[in-house]
Amino acid sequence: MTLAGVEGEDRQDYTREESRAIRARSSRLLGSLLRPLRGRVVVAMLIVATSTALQTAGPALIAFGIDAGLPAILNHQDAMPLAVVVLLYLGAAIVGAVLMWHYTMLSARISQAFLFDLRGRIYRHAQLLSLEFHESYTSGRIIARQTNDLDSIRELLDSGIQGLIRGALYMVFIAATLLFLDPISALVIACSVPVLLVLTRWFQVTSQRAFRATRVHSARLIVKFVETMTGIRAVKAFRAEQRNAGEFGATNESYRDANAKAIGVFGIFDPSLVVIGNIVVAVVLLVGGLRVADGGLAVGVLLAALMYTRRFFDPMEEMAQFYNSYQSASAALEKISGVLEESPSVPDPVRPVDLWTAKGALDFDDVRFAYHEDRVILPDFELHIPAGQTVALVGSTGAGKSTLAKLVARFYDPTDGVVRLDGVDLRDVHPKDLRRAIVMVTQEAYLFSGTVADNIALGKPGATLDEIRAAAHAVGADTFIEALPQGYDTDVNKRGGRVSAGQRQLLSFARAFLADPAVLILDEATASLDIPSERLVQEGLTTLLADRTAIVIAHRLSTVAIADRVLVMEHGRIVEDGTPAELIGGDGRFATLHKAWRDSLV
Template identity: 90%
Template sequence: MSALEGVEGEDRQDYTREESRAIRQRSSRLLGSLLRPLRGRVVVAMVIVAVSTGLQTAGPALIAFGIDAGLPAIMQHRDAMPLALVVLAYLTAAIVGAVLMWHYTLLSARISQAFLYDLRGRIYRHAQLLSLEFHESYTSGRIIARQTNDLDSIRELLDSGIQGLIRGVLYMAFIAIALVLLDPISALVIACSLPILAVLTRWFQVTSQRAFRATRVHSARLIVKFVETMTGIRAVKAFRAEGRNEREFGVHVENYREANAKAIGVFGVFDPSLVVVGNVVVAAVLLVGGLRVADGQLAVGVLLAALMYARRFFDPMEEMAQFYNSYQSASAALEKISGVLDETPSVPDPARPVDLWHASGAIDFDGVRFAYRDDRVVLPAFELHIPAGQTVALVGSTGAGKSTLAKLVARFYDPTEGTVSLDGVDLRELHPKDLRRAIVMVTQEAYLFSGTVADNIALGKPGASLDEIRAAAHAVGADAFIEALPDGYDTDVNKRGGRVSAGQRQLLSFARAFLADPAVLILDEATASLDIPSERLVQEGLTTLLADRTAIVIAHRLSTVEIADRVLVMEHGAIVEDGTPEELIGGSGRFARLHKAWRDSLV
């Protein structure tokens, strides 16, 4: 199941057996790839914790030897040496075990951080490489949940859960060995409880898995709602949607609370049950052992050691149950993350890329058919040739296919059938660096990143000098307002360009695109945010900067179309009119009617 398929199904809590198996295999592959570079340190950590646990387990056996051998030696022979040696061995084991656990804690922390560093980087890199199709389907809130909530769950497991599991398993194994060597009958009494523990643990495993998967689902919904509300806060304010959002968010909070309560309730049944079973076993060991001591079949020290071991045998079970809590949460998180990382780009890089160092800008659509889904065909059969250096304006109603055409040229999507080529090279075979250098797209949503004005313009050409940045800003008419900012080109635009208006953000995006100096420039409703004076300034810059460059201009404002060499009118994914602005305006077709209506609106 790919991540895109999982977008709609991500909120599911129940999967088929085949789906669950596939998800587990996918998560296991990811886990193995993350642990493989760390296997040396993991082996060392395992050895350290094994030796440390073994030394700690030796305590009751040493006490039994001290009672049964050391005390009689003092009472009968006035010899304190055996008891002294036992005490010395006990203290040595405790100190060495503690030092080894300290070293293990530091080493496990380094392993944990290396693991998370690798995983966090993979998510970030892979999310950037994924196609536009993925990001249009997978909400930003879910991506944030992968990088925050889910990674925190994995961190908690690595920091404390695994340590508790390893120590618990080893502790129980060493206790079982020590009991068999000290008193096989007491070991047999404890063994009688194992079937009950197996049934109880299995119930806990199945029930908690369902409960913790539900917590991850509701946690993701909570984050998605919060991110969407904050991202669209202007619309929330404009439509007075605070009350409705608060109610919807309250439902998500309540669902999350209930899911957590159910998960904790499962643990609340499991933990007391372990305590009851443990106490019953200790009582049984005491009863059987006490009768054997009275008959002279068992030494008092051995009975005491057996009781201590019996009591300690069940202590790790509680730690392991706590581990399973963390494990279920981390396992569900790893499922989500592996789903994202398993997603392959729908616009993959070519296996054998073709270099195109200097593109002239000729664009060709040959037998192109494109559909977002099988039932949503946007371009049924499309043919188009745009000569190098020609400025083409695309006009048509909403949904006519203009933006889809632009996205195909920018290779945000690949055609379902046919080819889109640049200078005769199929875009699917063109080297990605050459493609991004040759074709630049400016959209209506001019996004500014945190940093200075100069930094945002330089995104079009990393390493550009300040003079080049100033020249690009001047070309599009942005230099006047930039110089008026508090720190000029060094002004921090803040998140989402908070210091500049929507029209100014668009001008900065133009400067960024012009600095990139592409062979093909695509403007998708790029002047929609500009007022009339700003639009005229940009058009003056466009007239100069679009010279000797292929340009595709998509606009509803027909004033922008006037700078075009050629106008294409699109309807239902097909070109219905093709000609110069003057030819189409002088005719009686759709563009002439649109132009007349636009002129009348100005009057």
């Protein structure tokens, strides 16, 4: 599935070819999930079939007890036939109940194994997908896949499938038994089947459309909620609560209306089933009663026929409930399969090249990059950065600086041309070697829930506490860490809320220092810091950049001063290239920027 397909997954107006492709995609996913469980599934089917058959035997045993057991007592004072029927009836009920208990436990294990596998696949695959996917696919939608959609599938597995299987088998067994006991009553039921098929087909088509709409509106509701809570600072800053409440209310109302329409379908289907069932029961009673009066039918058989007729329609309601769950689960599986079908736009190399000890030389050879065909960011870009050189990228917003950094980190691949590390195409470097050789520190110093030590160790999983302490000391972070309540064992809270912005940035520097990459990229790493925090970070920055290739993207020219070389970019091209001193002494764009910066300090 292409990214465009994922972006349009909430559509409701699929073409026939698109619908067929989506169903095939979902079927492949379903098959791969059920394949390891097929042995347990077969056993579960045998159990439920046996249990249902035993439950179906009840009315037939009652008929035999009435027509054979009672006359034996009345005419011959022989209670044995009736006693045998009672024992068989109780035995069938007990064995059926035990089998259903086994089925319930087994189906629960199957359901949990299915969901465990699917939940893990979503999480692992979402992490492997490229940055392009995550920049296009909102966090609310991916959360909906892992929560709301999985809940729909769980509901189907836990109760819906059981209702379908038992209901379908029950109807088949009833039809077969009734055909054996009283073919005329079976014929009366058969006359209602065409009406049931028409009603069921209408329900299938209408409910499918209705429940797809509820899934769409449910996803939109989750997206709106997650985006609001994630951006709560901006909401508070711009007093957007009332406006957001109005937008959420409109989305919520659309979801309510969609649910009302879906429920309305059941409002027609369920009563129609009841009416048809009662009509058939009345006809069986009428026809059977006349035959009993003529002596053509035993009373016990008539009673069994009535019980079977009533029970024949009961599973229809359960199966309708199944279809409710099925529609939700089917739509959920379609969306999940869309995510799992999505392939990384930055794939791992087929024949990876090992690069154990990278030196850090970077080359851009005839590189062209465009996010979309009509949005070219880097046209015919050429650049060589020797190993160990610190390069500062300067330019206006949209000049292509961050894009260049993302190409070096291989968050994206060039549209044309090659980016090389030590002469090797980045697309051929082994992923582990690439992540070890190139590290990127962004403006948002993201900290995960856990201790300070855990967050620093992200740069080198398995690092010892001594190594973590050494990395923190090297970038000047050890002073504030040791002042924390539990030092390196202090929980930083969600997203690092316990430490300041400057301290978070120092922790991210310590993380990068511990990783010890050959190439370090700093993308506006000090842009959000105040002057005291920037000075604190600047000292750690000098240590961090020593003896490695570095690409520093910064609007603050104080950060640029530590660079060996400055590249001024405009519209995806390098318009100035030189040392900071050379460019400051000239009359180009960098000199103008530097003069404006110095004047702002005064």
